[in-house]
Amino acid sequence: MRSAIGIGVLLLAFLVLAGPARAGDLRIGVRVGETGVALRGGQITALTSSDGSPAGPTLAGESWGVELAAYRARAGQYTSSWLARAAARALGETGYPALVSREGETWVVATPPQPRAEAAAELAAALAQAGFATRVDLGRYPDAGAPGFRLLTAEGAGLVLLSKLDVTGAEVEGRAYRGSLEIARSPATGLLQAVNAVAGEDYLRGVVPHEMPAGWPLEALKAQAVAARTYAAANRGRHAAAGFDLCAGVHCQVYGGRAVEHERTDRAVAATAGLILTYGGTPINAVFHAHAGGHTDSSQAIWGWSAPYLPGVSTTGEKPLPWRLYVTRAGLEAALESRLRAAAPALAGGSGGIRGLLPALHTAAGRVKELEIQAARGVARLSGNALREALGVGVFRSTLFQPVALLETRFGPPGAPVLTYARWPSAAEATLELISLPLGDSSPVPFGLTPGWAWPAGFFFLGDGFGHGVGMSQWGAREMALAGRSAELILASFYPGAVLTAAR
Numbered sequence: 001m002r003s004a005i006g007i008g009v010l011l012l013a014f015l016v017l018a019g020p021a022r023a024g025d026l027r028i029g030v031r032v033g034e035t036g037v038a039l040r041g042g043q044i045t046a047l048t049s050s051d052g053s054p055a056g057p058t059l060a061g062e063s064w065g066v067e068l069a070a071y072r073a074r075a076g077q078y079t080s081s082w083l084a085r086a087a088a089r090a091l092g093e094t095g096y097p098a099l100v101s102r103e104g105e106t107w108v109v110a111t112p113p114q115p116r117a118e119a120a121a122e123l124a125a126a127l128a129q130a131g132f133a134t135r136v137d138l139g140r141y142p143d144a145g146a147p148g149f150r151l152l153t154a155e156g157a158g159l160v161l162l163s164k165l166d167v168t169g170a171e172v173e174g175r176a177y178r179g180s181l182e183i184a185r186s187p188a189t190g191l192l193q194a195v196n197a198v199a200g201e202d203y204l205r206g207v208v209p210h211e212m213p214a215g216w217p218l219e220a221l222k223a224q225a226v227a228a229r230t231y232a233a234a235n236r237g238r239h240a241a242a243g244f245d246l247c248a249g250v251h252c253q254v255y256g257g258r259a260v261e262h263e264r265t266d267r268a269v270a271a272t273a274g275l276i277l278t279y280g281g282t283p284i285n286a287v288f289h290a291h292a293g294g295h296t297d298s299s300q301a302i303w304g305w306s307a308p309y310l311p312g313v314s315t316t317g318e319k320p321l322p323w324r325l326y327v328t329r330a331g332l333e334a335a336l337e338s339r340l341r342a343a344a345p346a347l348a349g350g351s352g353g354i355r356g357l358l359p360a361l362h363t364a365a366g367r368v369k370e371l372e373i374q375a376a377r378g379v380a381r382l383s384g385n386a387l388r389e390a391l392g393v394g395v396f397r398s399t400l401f402q403p404v405a406l407l408e409t410r411f412g413p414p415g416a417p418v419l420t421y422a423r424w425p426s427a428a429e430a431t432l433e434l435i436s437l438p439l440g441d442s443s444p445v446p447f448g449l450t451p452g453w454a455w456p457a458g459f460f461f462l463g464d465g466f467g468h469g470v471g472m473s474q475w476g477a478r479e480m481a482l483a484g485r486s487a488e489l490i491l492a493s494f495y496p497g498a499v500l501t502a503a504r
């Protein structure tokens with residue numbers, strides 16, 4: 001199938017300047033502690049104090065921080081640090097983290113500061129239950145009666161009570177950002193949050209190197225830059241309730257600020273400035289994954305919703321990326337227990353043990369869509385995605401796999417060790433199909449003989465590719481770029497029908 005792609009007109013050039021937030025900036029929620037933010041250097045551009053005190057000084061070059069008024073549950077006051085430490089250890093053994101701090105001539109044992117009074121009150125009640133009834137009380141930390149939060153120097157002296165602080169050029173938790181930073185309580189959670197207001201193109205400079213190695217071919221990096229820009233355009237405002245557009249974690253796109261920028265990814269961002277993919281005039285859902293294992297699948301096949309620009313396509317040139325995972329039967333049963341209880345009424349009281357796995361439904365590209373789990377007390381069906389999530393998407397790399405039951409292990413002749421195990425399609429028809437694999441694999445392999453055929457010792461999962469398999473394969477993009485294809489052609493083959501358009 002041929003795919004059409006058009007190039008729109010570049011309507012808007014982005015200015016790349018650091019400075020106070022401007023209209024059009026993206027607002028990115030960056031990670032800080034719940035009750036404190038460590039800052040270094042920078043310039044205060046606006047300060048809203050909650051007690052009418054004047055604006056604080058510029059603290060360029062110094063380490064400083066802001067701290068939310070927080071609560072802690074106190075579990076006693078001791079005259080020696082040794083006694084306090086022993087009490088903290090005892091608390092730790094009951095499952096409550098405890099900190100020891102000096103207060104004048106005494107040592108206080110308390111839980112870490114909590115941003116919410118109710119949470120600290122609950123902890124205090126739990127500590128009382130655990131036998132720490134003496135002197136368990138609730139105190140405000142660091143100081144009483146503060147409606148906002150405090151700006152602190154490195155020594156911890158409060159400078160001024162704040163309700164909002166805008167800075168530029170500061171490192172936040174050791175990380176530098178372009179644009180400006182706004183530190184305030186989250187309107188959604190009441191916790192402290194930092195929002196980086198940054199020009200869209202500068203944001204991408206901190207995103208693309210996280211998504212694709214900077215040493216990869218430039219045309220692949222350009223395709224990645226367009227996909228990331230499109231994602232940002234389509235999802236802008238996803239965190240509107242919390243006061244920002246996108247978060248800096250895997251939930252949206254990983255964003256590392258200035259610290260992760262690289263000259264090559266910068267070049268890919270600049271070369272595609274402002275370009276996004278649209279379909280019917282709307283930014284597309286430009287999903288991507290690491291490696292398709294030879295063929296992508298449609299969004300309909302994997303997630304059950306259809307998008308005309310997300311069909312399954314072949315990734316010619318993509319070299320195989322085989323993976324292998326061994327899971328003991330007990331490990332598999334533990335991972336699937338709650339899912340199996342929910343999946344079949346017969347298994348509501350427990351599966352009684354897993355005896356076999358049988359792929360029951362495949363996608364067009366061969367990914368396991370549905371899997372029959374044969375348990376002692378009955379049979380349940382799970383999606384391939386559910387199995388992958390249960391075992392961990394980082395190690396169970398894709399749903400392009402086949403399960404193989406391990407029934408017995410044997411060694412080959414000396415000098416050429418061979419592990420032999422049997423494929424087991426179902427408990428009923430235990431056809432014996434021997435597969436040999438060389439040892440020296442990184443997967444943990446159990447040695448020993450499993451008696452009889454009734455219970456496998458565990459399961460091998462032999463797979464290919466990495467990721468969900470929808471949209472652009474990054475590895476496929478790399479291979480296409482190495483073969484001389486342009487970013488436009490790479491995008492057109494993974495998102496057929498989508499149009500390259502200038503964002504505005």
Ligand SMILES: [Zn+2]
Nearest residue numbers: 246247251252
């Ligand atoms: Zn997010």
